[in-house]
Amino acid sequence: MSNKRNSGSGNDVPPEKDELSSQANDELARMEHAAAFDDPIALEHEALAASAEEDRTNERRLRAIAVLRRGFAQSPELGRGLRLTVLFAMIGAVGRLIIPVLIQQVIDKGLLADEGFNAGFTITACAVAAAILVAVMFLARITYVRLVTTAELMLRNLRVKTFSHIHRLPMADHESTRRGELTSRVTSDIETIARFVQYGAMAWIIDSVIIIGTLIVMSFYAWQLAVITVVAALPVLPLFRLMQRRQLKAYTVVRNRVGTTLSEVSEAVQGAAPIRAYGLQRRSRARLDDAIQDQFKSEMSAARWFAFMFPLGDAFGGVALASVAMAGIWFGESWGLNAGSLIACLFLVQLILGPVAEIGEILDQTQTAIAGWSKVLGVLDTPVDLVEPEPGVELPNGPLDVRVEHLGFSYQTGGPVLRDVTIDIPAGASVAIVGETGSGKTTFVKLLDRLADPVEGSVLVGGIGLDTVNRQSRTERIRMVPQDGFMFDTSLGENIAMGRIGATIDDVRTSISELGLETWVAGLPRGLDTEVGERGEGLSVGERQLVALARAQMADPGLLILDEATSAVDPRTERALTTALHRLAEGRTTISVAHRLSTAEQADLVLVFDAGELVEHGSHGELVARGGRYAELYRSWLGNTGQKAV
Amino acid sequence: MAAGVPGLFRRGARLLTRYVKAHPVPFIVSIFGAAIYAGAAVGTTIILGRITNDVIVPTFESGRPEAKAVWYTGLALLLVGLLRASTIILRRYFAALLTYRTQRDWRRKLAHTYLSVPLEYHRETPTGELLAHADADIVASSEVINPLPFSVGVITLAVFAIISLATVDWFLMLVAVVLFPLLAIINQMYTTRAEKPLGVVQERVGQVSRIAHESFDGVLVVKTLGREDEEVARLEGAADELRAARVGLGRIRAVFEPMIDALPxxxxIALLLIGSWQVSIDRLNTGDIVQAAALFGLLAFPMRVFGYFLQELPRAVVVSARLDKVVAAPHEPGAATDTPPAVGDGPLSVSFADVSFRYGDDPPVLDGLNLNIAAGSIVALVGVTGSGKSTLCELIPRLVDPDSGTVELDGVDIREFDPVAVRSEVALVFQETFLFADTVRENVTLGDPIDNAVLERAASIAHASAFVHRLPHGWDTGLGERGVTLSGGQRQRLALTRALLRGPRVLILDDATSAVDPVIESAILRDLRTSLETTTLVVAHRVSTIELADEVVFLDGGCIVATGSHPELLANNPDYARLVHAYVDQESMTEGIDHDVADVGTSRLPS
Known part of the structure; x- marks a missing residue:
């Protein structure tokens, strides 16, 4: 069984990974609750961030064009109908070109015509122009609706795609420190793109069409003037590009600072109780103020570029207008110009100014959007390590046996977490896993539920290689019950129903009575309709564990993996938990990460982990008799309590 | 929304005045930039008109360009261009300064509110909502500032342009006078039509954000339940609704934007028609028309920015009203009297007189509770879940205030103290330990300069010393560093160290050692008794803990049912006896062989 993770060393990791890592780095320190399952999961990105490659890859990534190209590849729906939309936008741009041409026509043929004022021509020309303008107005409306529809569809799909991709990432990428970041990928980062498509995208199309169209019209009058306009613009381009890159960098800094501020705010909100109890308001306030000030500073340094980039258009406009006027007057006759057409050209130069200025205006928005887009694409490029087999093999019914052969696991950085673990667990057995924090026991059970793939060796459940098992079959037949039974902000009934896809409220009731939890449910204010609140905080820790058990019962798993609770709950709930757990375990293979002596005592098989190795296994009695590590643990415990010695 | 357009504008104007008043200097500088820019822009058109009449037309008539005139033409156009550019820099930089300062103000205000509202507020308000206020809402409420100076500049520009037109021809000015109010009316209609859909969009953005937040928060459960597809479907629903709302808004924009574009x-065209007729009767010359047309063209683009400004305004009004409401949330109650009453030294007594408390409309959690805890005693609080133990604990440091009755510290009603003053005397340790993203040291000292010896002493009472020293960098290990994960018991012992360092005169342990190995727990309590001068209130589940207390308080249904020593209650109160027996049963099952076992070994060695 090979593993991509392990084969990749620092340098051949895609550059996007580096970007994620550099942000992870910044937020590295912002840890929240390290639940038991949050484990010493490798922040493998950390080490990569330091790599010397980073600057170069960053530079490469800053190329907006590359982001756009990749973005379009990810969202093919953007391209659909784009040609027609662009065509419409082009026609729309004609609406703006019509005015200088009209002025020229009226001046030359209406006013300065040889035969004097030509009223008929003037009126006809104006009427035609007005008709075109109105027609173009309606066309612009259609164009805009088309653009918005396409863009919103693309955003919606990108959002769903990114969200779904994040859910498929391995647990290591879901380290609690990065959670806020992942959330911002599907929220604020996509919002920056949304803001762009609402205002910027249309402007880009129309403006570039106007600029090109104007130059074309101008070259009809005198191609030399069009060339002069372009030449005057040329020095602006490298300057623009330079500033553009600086600005993009500045915005990346801004986004990171925003992240820091939000982490601080979230600490102030989630830590509300201890902050109050310890009078920490002043300290938290100082930290928040610092973060807010840092964010402000980064925003202002980005604003410098924002302020200096835009007027480039006007400066260029001044130069272009002056050169066109001078050349037009000096060489006008020989280039076949007359007063009207030169004035038209001056208007055309003026006409370019607006779009150029507007592009300057939206560039800023575009930068932000591209930075956001690049981050979203970075997430989409993060490899999904666990490839689900399609369709995969179904696990058999009934209790499942587990065969683990030469199992080894390590995160990309850091030493091995598990080494050469081999064990046979017969179907229907109850197994307790014992070991200190960091002994590898949590990683071991994670591998049994395929929350990660092993680096070496294999896991066979019910005789089937775990990586070939169909996903739905796996999640139903193998069920891990985490210590912290996270709940969704909805009713209790719906939370329990989540235990099996497509379960009805009657199924929920059945499971509840199977586990003997009717009294508990009946005692809640609104029974199954009780709202559990954000993260299930309306319920006690013990009650959340009951829900986790009920969820497992819904699925009727053949292999149950339990992370025993470490915190004490009140006796009433404890008794309910004991009963429920007992009934749930009946007729299933159960593997418990044991935090209680009684669990180990009662288990058929005890696995003792130490420093990533399975050092002992056997029944409680056998292990105590053997006088090894387990016996030592047991003795030290007995000695310390000084009571209840058998 | 009900207030309609005038109301909206009044509110918008009031909001902008508020923003500007807070930071007048950047506003004035950017307005100055915008006004000069307007002048320069009009100047450009005047120069164009002059060039037409004085240079271009004569040159093409004579066919002989004059070098001096050509140079002047070029210089004038170049200079006016550069003037425009430099005034833009002024305007934009200072407008950004105003925007970001305003956002910083909002952020500070919100953050300070979050820190000073009562705990209940946080229990009632979802985290995602509070985060959204501090992020997207702030941006939405102040984005309108960026186009503000330019918009003010546009008004200046319009005035300049109209005056300038009037000097050309009053008839042409009339066209402008008719046209621009028309633009304003259409803009207003647009703004009104867009207000409600904008609100809907905003709301749906929030919905998407809530789902994402929750879904990633519970990712382990999502994975173990195999619910990825269902979660994706949930987000898909919200994303679809958002898309529909945005497309709806886009349709409104599609009606108005092109109209606003086409009007100038x-x-x-009207100007050309009228102008040509005027030229034909010799009331105007060609240059006048060119200048007038250039002026109109000049107005077209700024009008768009003005439109953008008007469009942002309702959103800013709605969102800032929402933020104002958040910021106005009542802070924690302060002290009733200005001067905190003096309290003596040493442990404090705590008493409850007829205290009742309920959350909202729920049945009361505490119902006329009376209790006296003598200074320096250790009291165990026993009761089933929901009996009101935690609320009782939270009343003492004024995390909540009672609905009726009084809580007294050393005989003084605690409402007379500032909550901060109370909390410097009273330390409450929660069951769930919140650790900050910082070093272990910082997490316990909380930034106070604390002597190492003091730190070690507190840590050894809390039995945290041994495991802290085994961490990679000891006290300076960052929590969140790779490989640093603390067990529940270890976290709780850090929280206890944190409390002990503050030298509390009342120490409340709300199930604060639940995840600690029972052996260590007893040791901690024994050490607390021998080495600390404090009144201690312990919410207890373990018999070994209960036995260590001087007095046991048995709480049920928000009232105290019985008090006395453990053997007394055991003998006299059958309910108590039943509960404690349940604890004993449970204890026999839950005797820990937790991560803490290793610590037991090491910490025991010296003795």
Whole structure:
């Protein structure tokens, strides 16, 4: 069984990974609750961030064009109908070109015509122009609706795609420190793109069409003037590009600072109780103020570029207008110009100014959007390590046996977490896993539920290689019950129903009575309709564990993996938990990460982990008799309590 | 929304005045930039008109360009261009300064509110909502500032342009006078039509954000339940609704934007018609028309920015009203009297007189509770879940205030103290330990300069010393560093160290050692008794803990049912006896062989 993770060393990791890592780095320190399952999961990105490659890859990534190209590849729906939309936008741009041409026509043929004022021509020309303008107005409306529809569809799909991709990432990428970041990928980062498509995208199309169209019209009058306009613009381009890159960098800094501020705010909100109890308001306030000030500073340094980039258009406009006027007057006759057409050209130069200025205006928005887009694409490029087999093999019914052969696991950085673990667990057995924090026991059970793939060796459940098992079959037949039974902000009934896809409220009731939890449910204010609140905080820790058990019962798993609770709950709930757990375990293979002596005592098989190795296994009695590590643990415990010695 | 357009504008104006008043200097500088820019822009058109009449037309008539005139033409156009550019820099930089300062103000205000509202507020308000206020809402409420100076500049520009037009011809000015109010009316209609859909969009953005937040928060459960597809479907629903709302809004924009775009051009056509007629009767010359047309063209683009400004305004009004409401949330109650009453030294007594408390409309959690805890005693609080133990604990440091009755510290009603003053005397340790993203040291000292010896002493009472020293960098290990994960018991012992360092005169342990190995727990309590001068209130589940207390308080249904020593209650109160027996049963099952076992070994060695 090979593993991509392990084969990749620092340098051949895609550059996007580096970007994620550099942000992870910044937020590295912002840890929240390290639940038991949050484990010493490798922040493998950390080490990569330091790599010397980073600057170069960053530079490469800053190329907006590359982001756009990749973005379009990810969202093919953007391209659909784009040609027609662009065509419409082009026609729309004609609406703006019509005015200088009209002025020229009226001046030359209406006013300065040889035969004097030509009223008929003037009126006809104006009427035609007005008709075109109105027609173009309606066309612009259609164009805009088309653009918005396409863009919103693309955003919606990108959002769903990114969200779904994040859910498929391995647990290591879901380290609690990065959670806020992942959330911002599907929220604020996509919002920056949304803001762009609402205002910027249309402007880009129309403006570039106007600029090109104007130059074309101008070259009809005198191609030399069009060339002069372009030449005057040329020095602006490298300057623009330079500033553009600086600005993009500045915005990346801004986004990171925003992240820091939000982490601080979230600490102030989630830590509300201890902050109050310890009078920490002043300290938290100082930290928040610092973060807010840092964010402000980064925003202002980005604003410098924002302020200096835009007027480039006007400066260029001044130069272009002056050169066109001078050349037009000096060489006008020989280039076949007359007063009207030169004035038209001056208007055309003026006409370019607006779009150029507007592009300057939206560039800023575009930068932000591209930075956001690049981050979203970075997430989409993060490899999904666990490839689900399609369709995969179904696990058999009934209790499942587990065969683990030469199992080894390590995160990309850091030493091995598990080494050469081999064990046979017969179907229907109850197994307790014992070991200190960091002994590898949590990683071991994670591998049994395929929350990660092993680096070496294999896991066979019910005789089937775990990586070939169909996903739905796996999640139903193998069920891990985490210590912290996270709940969704909805009713209790719906939370329990989540235990099996497509379960009805009657199924929920059945499971509840199977586990003997009717009294508990009946005692809640609104029974199954009780709202559990954000993260299930309306319920006690013990009650959340009951829900986790009920969820497992819904699925009727053949292999149950339990992370025993470490915190004490009140006796009433404890008794309910004991009963429920007992009934749930009946007729299933159960593997418990044991935090209680009684669990180990009662288990058929005890696995003792130490420093990533399975050092002992056997029944409680056998292990105590053997006088090894387990016996030592047991003795030290007995000695310390000084009571209840058998 | 009900207030309609005038109301909205009044509110918008009031909001902007508020923003500007807070930071007048950047506003004035950017307005100055915008006004000069307007002058320079009009100047450009005047120069163009002059060039037409004085240079271009004569040159093409004579066919002989004059070098001096050509140089002047070029210089004038170049200089006026550069003037425009430099005034833009002024305007934009200072407008950004105003925007970001305003956002910083909001952020500070919100953050300070979050820190000073009562705990209940946080229990009632979802985290995602509070985060959204501090992020997207702030941006939405102040984005309108960026186009503000330019918009003010546009008004200046319009005034300049109209005056300038009047000097050309009053008839042409009339076209402008008709045209621009028309633009304003259409803009207003647009703004009104867009207000409600904008609100809907905003709301749906929030919905998407809530789902994402929750879904990633519970990712382990999502994975173990195999619910990825269902979660994706949930987000898909919200994303679809958002898309529908945005497309709806886009349709409104599609009606108005092109109209607003086309109007100035239609104005120029009218101007050409009228102007040519005036030229034909010799009331105007060609240069006048060129200048007037250039002026109209000049107005077209700024009008768009003005439109953008008007469009942002309702959103800013709605969102800032929402933020104002958040910021106005009542802070924690302060002290009733200005001067905190003096309290003596040493442990404090705590008493409850007829205290009742309920959350909202729920049945009361505490119902006329009376209790006296003698200074320096250790009291165990026993009761089933929901009996009111935690609320009782939270009343003492004023995390909540009672609905009726009084809580007294050393005989003084705690409402007379500032909550901060109370909390410097009273330390409450929660069951769930919140650790900050910082070093272990910082997490316990909380930034106070604390002597190492003091730190070690507190840590050894809390039995945290041994495991802290085994961490990679000891006290300076960052929590969140790779490989640093603390067990529940270890976290709780850090929280206890944190409390002990503050030298509390009342120490409340709300199930604060639940995840600690029972052996260590007893040791901690024994050490607390021998080495600390404090009144201690312990919410207890373990018999070994209960036995260590001087007095046991048995709580049920928000009232105290019985008090006395453990053996007394055991003998006299059958309910108590039943509960404690349940604890004993449970204890026999839950005797820990937790991560803490290793610590037991090491910490025991010296003795």
């Amino acid at each position: 051009s239609l104005g120029i």
